[in-house]
Amino acid sequence: MRLLLIEDDLQAAEYLVKGLRENGYEIEHSPEGRDGLAKATAGGYDIIIADRQLPHLDGLEIIATLREHNDRTPVLILSALGTVDDRVRGLQAGGDDYLTKPFAFAELLARIEALNRRSAVATETTRLKVADLEIDLLARRVMRAGHNIDLTTKEFQLLEFLMRRTGQVVTRTMLLEGVWNLHFDPQTNITDVHMSRLRNAIDKGFPKPLIHTVRGAGYVLKE
Amino acid sequence: MNDPGRKQPDRNDSSHHASLAHAADGPGGPARIRLSSERLAVLFIAVFAAGVTLVLTSVYYLSAKVVDREVDAVISAEVAHLVDDYSRGGLLQLVSTLRSRTDSWGRFGAVYLLTEANGQPIAGNLARWPSNVRSYNNWIEFEIDASEAGGVVAHPVRAQRFLLPGGRRLLVGTDILERTRLASSLRTAMFWGVGSIILLATLFGISYSRGIRRRVRAFATTCESIMAGDLSQRLPVQTSHDEFDTLATAVNRMLERIEQQTSVLRTTFDSAAHDLRGPLYRARVRIEETLQHPGLADGSRETMEATLAELERVQRTLGTLLQIAQADGGGRDLPTQEVDLAQLARELVELYTPEAGARDVSLEYDGVEHMTIRGNSQLLAQALVNLIENAIKYVAPGGRIDVRVTSGAQAASLIVADNGPGIPAHERSRILQPFVRLERDRERVGSGLGLSLVAAVMRMHRASIELLDNQPGLIVRCTLPR
Numbered sequence: 001m002r003l004l005l006i007e008d009d010l011q012a013a014e015y016l017v018k019g020l021r022e023n024g025y026e027i028e029h030s031p032e033g034r035d036g037l038a039k040a041t042a043g044g045y046d047i048i049i050a051d052r053q054l055p056h057l058d059g060l061e062i063i064a065t066l067r068e069h070n071d072r073t074p075v076l077i078l079s080a081l082g083t084v085d086d087r088v089r090g091l092q093a094g095g096d097d098y099l100t101k102p103f104a105f106a107e108l109l110a111r112i113e114a115l116n117r118r119s120a121v122a123t124e125t126t127r128l129k130v131a132d133l134e135i136d137l138l139a140r141r142v143m144r145a146g147h148n149i150d151l152t153t154k155e156f157q158l159l160e161f162l163m164r165r166t167g168q169v170v171t172r173t174m175l176l177e178g179v180w181n182l183h184f185d186p187q188t189n190i191t192d193v194h195m196s197r198l199r200n201a202i203d204k205g206f207p208k209p210l211i212h213t214v215r216g217a218g219y220v221l222k223e
Numbered sequence: 224m225n226d227p228g229r230k231q232p233d234r235n236d237s238s239h240h241a242s243l244a245h246a247a248d249g250p251g252g253p254a255r256i257r258l259s260s261e262r263l264a265v266l267f268i269a270v271f272a273a274g275v276t277l278v279l280t281s282v283y284y285l286s287a288k289v290v291d292r293e294v295d296a297v298i299s300a301e302v303a304h305l306v307d308d309y310s311r312g313g314l315l316q317l318v319s320t321l322r323s324r325t326d327s328w329g330r331f332g333a334v335y336l337l338t339e340a341n342g343q344p345i346a347g348n349l350a351r352w353p354s355n356v357r358s359y360n361n362w363i364e365f366e367i368d369a370s371e372a373g374g375v376v377a378h379p380v381r382a383q384r385f386l387l388p389g390g391r392r393l394l395v396g397t398d399i400l401e402r403t404r405l406a407s408s409l410r411t412a413m414f415w416g417v418g419s420i421i422l423l424a425t426l427f428g429i430s431y432s433r434g435i436r437r438r439v440r441a442f443a444t445t446c447e448s449i450m451a452g453d454l455s456q457r458l459p460v461q462t463s464h465d466e467f468d469t470l471a472t473a474v475n476r477m478l479e480r481i482e483q484q485t486s487v488l489r490t491t492f493d494s495a496a497h498d499l500r501g502p503l504y505r506a507r508v509r510i511e512e513t514l515q516h517p518g519l520a521d522g523s524r525e526t527m528e529a530t531l532a533e534l535e536r537v538q539r540t541l542g543t544l545l546q547i548a549q550a551d552g553g554g555r556d557l558p559t560q561e562v563d564l565a566q567l568a569r570e571l572v573e574l575y576t577p578e579a580g581a582r583d584v585s586l587e588y589d590g591v592e593h594m595t596i597r598g599n600s601q602l603l604a605q606a607l608v609n610l611i612e613n614a615i616k617y618v619a620p621g622g623r624i625d626v627r628v629t630s631g632a633q634a635a636s637l638i639v640a641d642n643g644p645g646i647p648a649h650e651r652s653r654i655l656q657p658f659v660r661l662e663r664d665r666e667r668v669g670s671g672l673g674l675s676l677v678a679a680v681m682r683m684h685r686a687s688i689e690l691l692d693n694q695p696g697l698i699v700r701c702t703l704p705r
Contacts, residue, residue, distance in 0.1 A: 009501060015508040080500040083546045084601040088558055102504035102538055105511050154573060180574060183601050185539070186608045187673075188615075193577035 001116060003027040006036030006050040006062065007078065016049075019105050025112070033057025037065055045073055047115050049108075052079035052090065060093040067094045074115040078103075087183050106217035110169040117168060128163040131223045133202060133210055135163060144202055154179070155198050162211070162221040171218035195219055260435040264428030272421045279413040286409065290402045294381055295362070301333070302383055302395050309387070317393075321346040332398030334367070334380050340390025352392070353380075369398075379403055438467050442474075454482040489548060496545050500538075507534055536670075543672045546605075547657060550679030557599055557683055564635055564703070565594040565628040567604055572626050575611050583620040586611070590627035594635045596703050598684050606680040609673040610639040610699055618643035618696075634686075634702045642696035651690040677701075 003025050007013040013029050020027045028045075030036035033054040040048055040062065048066075052059040063075050077095040079086060090098045096118075097111050126137050132145040140156055142149040151159065161178050162170060175191045176182045195211070203209040212220050309317045321335050336347035344351065353365040363384060366377045382396020441459050448456045457478060458471040510531050514524065572588040579586035607626075614624040618641045627638045646654055646661065653659050655678040660671040681688045681701050691698040 009504065011505050012508055015512055019512075080497050080504075083542070083549050084599070084605065085549065085557065088601065100542070101500050102507040102534070104507075180570070182604055182608070184605050184608075187539075187612050188578055190574055190578055193581060194574075197577060 001025055001046045002044060003112070004030065004036070004039055004045040004048045006030045006033065006040075006048065006054060006059070008032055008051060008054050016105075016108070020109075020112075023109060031055075033059075033062060037062045040066060040073070041069065041071070043071075043073075047112055048073055048075045049112070050075055050077055052077050052086075060090065060095075063094045074118070076108075076111055076115060084184055104216070106169070106214075107171050107173060110171045110174060110217060113168050114165065114170075114174065117165065128160070130163055130166050130210060130221060131208070132206075133163075135159060142202070144206065149201055151198070151201055154194065155201065158194060158198055159202065162219070165221070167220065167222045169214050169217050169220050174218070260432040260439075264432040267431075268421065268424040268428050271424045272417065275420050276413075276417050279416055283406070283409045283413055287402075287406050290405060294397050294399055294402060298381070298383055298395055298397055302385070305393070305395060306385075314387070314391070318346045332400075334382060334394070334396040334398060336392075336394040337387075338392050340392075345391070347394070349394070352394070363396075364399075367398075376400075435467075442471070449478065454478065454485060492548055493545070496541050496548075499541060503534060503538055503541075507531065510534070540670045540672060543670065543676055544657070546602075547672070547676055547679040550602075550676075550683045557602075559597050559599050561595050562598045562600045562603055563593050563595050564598075564603065564637060565591050567600065568607060568626050568628050568637065571604065571607050571611060575608075575615065579615050579624065582615060582618075584615060584618050585623040586615070586626070587623070588626045590638075591630050594628050594630045596635050596705055598703065599680075602680045602683065606677040606701070607637065607639070609677050613673050614639055614641040614643065614697075617641065622696075630705075634704050637701040637703065638698060640693050640696065640698040642693060645692060645695055645697045646690055648692070654690070655688065674699075 001024075003020060005013060005016060005020075005027055007016070007029065008031050010031065013031070017027050017029050028039065030039050033056040036050065036054065037057055039045075048062075050059040050062055054062075059077055059079070063077075066073065066075070074096040075094070076097045076099065077090045078099050078101060079090060080101045087098045087100070096115055099108060099111060128135050128137070134143045135141065135156075136143075137160065142151055142156065142159065157179050158175070161175065172189060172191045173185060175195075176185070199209070199211050203211055208223075210221055210223070212222065214220055305317060305320065308320050312319075318337065321337055324333065324335065334347075334349060336349040336352065337345045338352055339345060342352055349367065353367065356363045356365045358364075361383060362381060364379060364381050366379050368375045369378045378398050378400045380396045381399045382394050385393045385395075387393055438459075438461075445456050445458050457475045460468050460471045460475065462468075510527050513519065514527050514531075519527075568590065569588050572586055576586050611624065611626065618624060622642050624639065624641045627636075627640070629636045629638070644663070650661060654661065655674055657675040658671040659675075677699070678688050681703075684703055686701050686703040689698075689700045689702070691700060
């Protein structure tokens, strides 16, 4: 997979490029806006990671230009502007995801993975299945190994969110955004309690757990 | 006991009321201003009218007195002359003088009469001794009928009378019709003069007080928008160069200065916050990079992870500060949408119920089903999250937290009530400021920004925030305009 990183902070860019290469991504770096846009329009990238404040041309302008030319390449915005307002603006401008600096590298990896897979899962699916766990989205029913499992509405949403991203790392921030629609970080790791309840419901009593904790990053649901 | 809705807290006593919106529209606002300018106008009219009346009355009495004195002087001189005649030439000389005077009509308006003791006229221009005489000291006044162009007119006369030896009587006087007419026209002039002055003063007073009211209202309106965060507003200055303009100019200069300082402060703060993110970001990157080395000693790893956690705290504080700064920058371009406050509160209570339960604290929502207001859902959610997290942090195990949304005609209330230690009354206004923490909480983890952010979000929504006593515990009540 080919990534384009448009970032003027050279030291940070160097680290990101190194880290992403180590994780198996092919990545190119552009240090400023105009060059970045030229590279982006030349095409061939699966995901563009753009800093919001760049010399010559800022990140939102790059997105706007791409979208004007019907280029739908997913864009992840990196920004030092972190207020709620800024995030909303970034997403409204056509960005697909938004990360506030400084962020954990694991968070960036998870987001890139999510953007990459997003197009893969059909939204019209009514049933999702991982190993012996199966959920019916219409009937809102959860079955594991033939046993009915009762979940609250939120627990069901949480499980659906994980099952749509099977095998992907899901961070706490992604859960807050995706399940609770909260685009800020509360003081408490509030998602942990809910995850442990969900785990109790679907993994307890079964020999093979499906929900796994990824140290320093979040959770993953996989066989 | 802990139901915040059933409590009727004494607002003056136990609450800090930071009302931020429509402060000047309360009772005693513009009404008092109107009263003051109108009272001033009425007072002005009264003083002015009294002054004018006093001046005109003095003029009237003084001029009447001058005329009176002149009349009396003329008569006295005449009498002296006649008495002299009588003492030199006796009755004959007196009669002769009177006759010659009567024939030639002497001075204008002179009246003489000399009679025998039985009232028979001897000389003079009166037919008989007057009846209906009013006497003042040694002066008398009476009326005679005199024919004038068109008819008979009663002429007032002022005179002196003397008893001569032998019972004869002498009367010397003057027609004072002109004097009376002068007094009467003076009175008329005074009446109209005072009347029209009062009328003019009233009209002037009304327009003056209206003008003042209009300008004060314009000032108040501008001040409202300035308080709402638009520091670029200025008080209107007219070309009249009056006291209001002097005041407005001075206030505008002050606003200029404040805006300048605020903008310098904000720019400094913003760039500081943004510039700090760069090094923070790189520091984080380096630590993460180091943590990936497999050969890292366990002790170093722990230190690095602890440092990373500290960096995250700094980052969070910076973010919150930026958010507060943005709120106080006016928040005019704040994106808003229809937000169901009740649903938001229910969902957040649901989100935090397990966390509260883990600490043996009950967290419940009891309020209306739906309450839609216009606002920024993310900021409102963050404010509520801060309030709930705060309550969970301070309430002791076994305690309870009630979240409630109520709806009124004009406003919606968002209430978070707990039965924790509460906040002493004298600390309540201070605690909403950034970095202010209670002495007893010094040891606890926290930035001292949680409640400040709530207050900032409420300011952005033109809402008020009150901290009340739950006896024991804290009630935070946010009142949002619908």
